[in-house]
Amino acid sequence: MDADLAIWMFPAAFALIFAGIPVAFSLIIVAVIFAFPVFGSLTGLQLYQFVGSVSSNYSLAAVPLFIFMGAVLESSGIGKRAFESLSMWMGRLPGGLAIATLSMCTLFAAGTGVVGAVEVMTGLLVMGPMRAAGYSKSIISGTICAGGSLGTMIPPSIVVVIYASVAQIPIGTLFGAVLVPGFLMVGFFLIWIIVYALIWPASAPRVHFGQDMPLGRKLGFTAYALFPPLVLVTSVIGSILLGIAAVTEAAAIGAVGAVLLNILYRDFSWRETWNATVKTATVSSMIIFIALGGTMFTSIFKIQGGAELVDAAVSSLDVGPAGLVIVLLFAYFIAGMILDWISAVLICTPIFLPFLHAAGVDPMWFGVLAVIMLQTSYLTPPMAPAVFYLKGIAPRDFSTLAMYRGVFPFILCQFLTAAAVFAFPEIATIIPELMRP
Amino acid sequence: MSHALRLIDWLTRITGYVAAFGILLMIGVILYEVTSRYFFNAPTVWAYDISYMLNGTVIMLAGALAMKVDQHVVIDIVSQVFRERTKRIIEVTVFALLLLPALGFISLIAWSQFWTAYVHGTVETVSPWRPVLWPFRLMIAVGLSILWLQILSKTLASALRLIATPTTPAEGH
Amino acid sequence: GTTAQAQGRSRIRAAHIVPESSKMYQLSVGPFQRVLDIVTDGSFSFQVFAGGTIAPPLQTYQAVQDGLAEAGMVPPLWAVNLDPVNSLFGGHPGGMAAEELLNWYFVGGGSELLAEHRRETMGLHSMLLSINPSEVWHSHKIIRVPEDLQGVRFRTAGAWATILNEYFGGAATTVGPSEVFTMLERRGVDAAEWSTPSENLIMGLEDAAPYMIVPGIHAPAACLELAIRAEVWDELDASIQRKIEIAAREAVVECLTEWSAADLTAMETMRERGIEIIEMDQSLIDAIRAAGRDWAEAQATERAAAGDDWMRRVTESYYGFHDRWQANSI
Ligand code: NA
Numbered sequence: 031m032d033a034d035l036a037i038w039m040f041p042a043a044f045a046l047i048f049a050g051i052p053v054a055f056s057l058i059i060v061a062v063i064f065a066f067p068v069f070g071s072l073t074g075l076q077l078y079q080f081v082g083s084v085s086s087n088y089s090l091a092a093v094p095l096f097i098f099m100g101a102v103l104e105s106s107g108i109g110k111r112a113f114e115s116l117s118m119w120m121g122r123l124p125g126g127l128a129i130a131t132l133s134m135c136t137l138f139a140a141g142t143g144v145v146g147a148v149e150v151m152t153g154l155l156v157m158g159p160m161r162a163a164g165y166s167k168s169i170i171s172g173t174i175c176a177g178g179s180l181g182t183m184i185p186p187s188i189v190v191v192i193y194a195s196v197a198q199i200p201i202g203t204l205f206g207a208v209l210v211p212g213f214l215m216v217g218f219f220l221i222w223i224i225v226y227a228l229i230w231p232a233s234a235p236r237v238h239f240g241q242d243m244p245l246g247r248k249l250g251f252t253a254y255a256l257f258p259p260l261v262l263v264t265s266v267i268g269s270i271l272l273g274i275a276a277v278t279e280a281a282a283i284g285a286v287g288a289v290l291l292n293i294l295y296r297d298f299s300w301r302e303t304w305n306a307t308v309k310t311a312t313v314s315s316m317i318i319f320i321a322l323g324g325t326m327f328t329s330i331f332k333i334q335g336g337a338e339l340v341d342a343a344v345s346s347l348d349v350g351p352a353g354l355v356i357v358l359l360f361a362y363f364i365a366g367m368i369l370d371w372i373s374a375v376l377i378c379t380p381i382f383l384p385f386l387h388a389a390g391v392d393p394m395w396f397g398v399l400a401v402i403m404l405q406t407s408y409l410t411p412p413m414a415p416a417v418f419y420l421k422g423i424a425p426r427d428f429s430t431l432a433m434y435r436g437v438f439p440f441i442l443c444q445f446l447t448a449a450a451v452f453a454f455p456e457i458a459t460i461i462p463e464l465m466r467p
Numbered sequence: 468m469s470h471a472l473r474l475i476d477w478l479t480r481i482t483g484y485v486a487a488f489g490i491l492l493m494i495g496v497i498l499y500e501v502t503s504r505y506f507f508n509a510p511t512v513w514a515y516d517i518s519y520m521l522n523g524t525v526i527m528l529a530g531a532l533a534m535k536v537d538q539h540v541v542i543d544i545v546s547q548v549f550r551e552r553t554k555r556i557i558e559v560t561v562f563a564l565l566l567l568p569a570l571g572f573i574s575l576i577a578w579s580q581f582w583t584a585y586v587h588g589t590v591e592t593v594s595p596w597r598p599v600l601w602p603f604r605l606m607i608a609v610g611l612s613i614l615w616l617q618i619l620s621k622t623l624a625s626a627l628r629l630i631a632t633p634t635t636p637a638e639g640h
Numbered sequence: 641g642t643t644a645q646a647q648g649r650s651r652i653r654a655a656h657i658v659p660e661s662s663k664m665y666q667l668s669v670g671p672f673q674r675v676l677d678i679v680t681d682g683s684f685s686f687q688v689f690a691g692g693t694i695a696p697p698l699q700t701y702q703a704v705q706d707g708l709a710e711a712g713m714v715p716p717l718w719a720v721n722l723d724p725v726n727s728l729f730g731g732h733p734g735g736m737a738a739e740e741l742l743n744w745y746f747v748g749g750g751s752e753l754l755a756e757h758r759r760e761t762m763g764l765h766s767m768l769l770s771i772n773p774s775e776v777w778h779s780h781k782i783i784r785v786p787e788d789l790q791g792v793r794f795r796t797a798g799a800w801a802t803i804l805n806e807y808f809g810g811a812a813t814t815v816g817p818s819e820v821f822t823m824l825e826r827r828g829v830d831a832a833e834w835s836t837p838s839e840n841l842i843m844g845l846e847d848a849a850p851y852m853i854v855p856g857i858h859a860p861a862a863c864l865e866l867a868i869r870a871e872v873w874d875e876l877d878a879s880i881q882r883k884i885e886i887a888a889r890e891a892v893v894e895c896l897t898e899w900s901a902a903d904l905t906a907m908e909t910m911r912e913r914g915i916e917i918i919e920m921d922q923s924l925i926d927a928i929r930a931a932g933r934d935w936a937e938a939q940a941t942e943r944a945a946a947g948d949d950w951m952r953r954v955t956e957s958y959y960g961f962h963d964r965w966q967a968n969s970i
Pocket residue numbers: 138139140141142143144180181182183184185186187
């Protein structure tokens with residue numbers, strides 16, 4: 031239609047977002063304003079259609095359920111016991127406590143779909159012991175932030191749910207596809223921690239926890255601490271991969287499983303569970319309102335001629351499929367620096383998809399790369415939620431600069447993972463292949 | 468005035484709690500479906516529709532509470548350098564002139580869509596179960612309206628504070 | 641403004657239901673636009689928006705009626721819950737296959753009934769825009785005779801879901817589009833219908849389950865209609881109206897032939913990949929035909945009792961033609 035108007039939609043949205051207006055409402059406001067020239071008095075009706083369709087999206091029902099699972103685990107004593115048993119075994123390695131922290135993050139990343147829950151719980155537990163053992167502020171910050179960001183790489187993950195439902199690819203298959211890259215990334219993180227500990231042993235010393243405990247008791251405590259959460263985690267991912275349940279259904283199984291674990295371990299309290307439920311409702315509402323704003327924004331952007339605009343821009347690049355993938359991933363990275371990940375997914379993905387399809391790029395493979403890029407958004411300044419969460423729980427003498435310094439090498443590890451998946455697509459496709467009967 | 472604001476807060480909390488109940492209900496419905504399909508080979512005809520309608524209800528009803536507890540994502544990398552007063556002026560202006568009309572507009576449509584569905588007894592488009600749509604549309608309209616009221620209450624409170632605290636010498640020019 | 645301007649309209653804003661990249665979009669919009677461009681010398685066109693742009697796909701009829709778009713390119717099957725006649729217009733379980741349906745629309749009175757029904761009940765002017773050939777089933781269980789459907793968890797929707805449950809003791813399961821592959825692959829469901837072989841190939845359903853069951857008699861054909869808001873249509877020049885009809889007719893033929901060709905290739909590919917093709921027994925075909933007809937008759941009676949004669953009229957025309965075709969086609 032009128033391409034001139036489409037051009038102004040992004041600056042308008044960014045002006046509102048950076049003026050401090052909530053992202054969801056910024057997108058809705060811009061959609062309403064730019065819909066008027068096309069739809070006139072029917073504007074409200076046109077945009078209401080998307081309220082109806084977003085709130086009727088069955089796949090999105092997985093979002094509150096995965097959040098609930100994390101919120102319930104967060105309020106339990108499971109984390110404390112897991113960290114104690116892990117540091118008992120790993121403390122004596124170089125950077126042992128950081129390794130135990132990362133292992134715990136990996137375990138809990140597999141139990142929840144959101145970042146904040148993993149990071150805040152782990153951070154509160156490990157910061158004290160790590161400082162007492164003499165770990166540097168930068169390795170503490172880096173490990174907690176990077177470990178927390180695994181919530182989106184290790185399934186289940188809200189990022190995967192939202193990305194897959196926007197890109198219209200099977201959610202369960204994308205879960206399978208990010209599995210190996212997720213553990214590869216954990217591997218890169220571990221290597222960095224060990225390298226760091228070997229170069230600066232005083233900043234990441236070995237510790238000896240539970241040394242005097244007899245082996246039998248050690249094993250018993252470990253089984254008591256780790257076995258049940260492992261069962262929960264494998265039952266959720268397992269029921270998706272084995273086809274007992276669709277993703278949304280597996281999320282419900284996990285939600286009940288988390289509550290059952292709390293009851294079994296005598297951590298259950300009605301009040302905590304109710305608080306977790308209310309928190310889940312508001313966090314889910316926030317996430318899906320951004321999805322709603324993004325859907326409205328994209329609709330009007332396309333109607334105002336935005337699709338042709340982007341089409342012309344991408345065609346003028348003339349870079350070939352591999353180049354196109356790199357350009358689009360870079361766009362996700364930049365979007366993730368300044369925006370939160372949901373806005374990045376919802377603004378970029380619908381605009382990028384047609385080009386990927388035209389270039390014959392495997393949508394599942396690209397989805398994995400996009401999820402990795404979105405994961406960097408937690409750590410990259412200026413908009414770095416992982417660092418913000420840490421600030422909320424860290425002692426005053428942790429400077430933001432020290433946090434960013436600690437996080438930086440882990441961002442490089444994420445890039446390394448993306449490069450590996452880019453060079454060897456099998457890393458992403460192997461699990462979906464194996465999942466086939 | 469303060470009575471009205473308190474009433475809005477009360478409504479916000481009630482709908483938020485109803486939303487939380489909705490999550491528990493949704494978990495129950497989905498588990499019933501999984502059990503019934505996997506163990507008894509008898510999928511229900513209604514679980515799919517009920518689940519997505521409950522999810523939509525949760526999202527819409529919790530919107531106002533999310534607003535009240537400042538859960539909505541704000542990117543403050545630029546705005547953090549503004550003075551507190553400047554931030555407040557921007558917020559009041561954008562909320563009053565843009566957000567309230569925009570959301571109000573959509574909420575009105577939500578009510579009229581509910582009414583249309585109620586009067587015509589409109590059923591779900593593709594579902595074999597063919598549930599009527601008006602209860603779900605009602606939830607959407609209620610959720611949006613209470614969100615609108617919550618934003619109104621926030622805007623009014625901010626505006627009142629702006630008027631009550633005159634520019635301090637340090638901030639004025 | 642969005643209201644039709646009587647003079648000088650040269651473009652109609654239309655909402656499609658699928659993305660630009662899909663075959664359904666390309667084989668319906670492609671030939672339609674091309675022919676319209678030729679016959680109008682480029683003076684009249686449709687500005688077609690992909691599914692989900694103007695309105696969510698399932699809301700397309702409503703969007704046209706509300707005036708958000710002036711036209712919609714939309715499957716009547718999505719309006720079966722609204723009015724059962726749409727099962728007959730859109731591709732009826734156990735009903736006419738593509739060639740037969742094409743003939744019913746073009747020479748058997750189908751087009752006239754569709755136009756009259758839409759104008760009277762929905763305020764739309766409608767014509768056939770595309771037909772695609774028979775769908776298939778992908779299954780973990782061999783389904784040959786009616787008894788084989790007993791207790792089968794079958795991913796489906798629409799009238800076939802009802803018929804499956806009520807006439808065959810099946811367990812119709814609703815699964816969202818993004819989970820069809822996953823649920824079938826992991827046996828969350830025993831069988832699934834999605835689309836024709838060439839579309840199923842894109843989704844990879846041949847890898848999800850070992851058997852393909854043909855013919856997909858639950859959907860022997862499926863249609864899109866071009867539904868234009870009546871007042872917009874009425875204000876067009878008679879010559880433009882005629883040219884739009886010609887373009888739509890061309891699109892129907894091109895879509896059917898191109899789609900059938902794609903399905904032939906897809907069947908070859910799937911055979912090469914080792915899928916086992918099971919032909920259902922005539923007893924199952926007959927049973928589904930009978931059930932589909934029985935369902936239609938029952939709906940007609942029910943609707944007529946409520947004072948709505950449309951289902952009766954369309955059923956009589958549809959099965960009247962079907963019977964003649966079955967008895968006399970060579
Ligand atoms: Na996770």
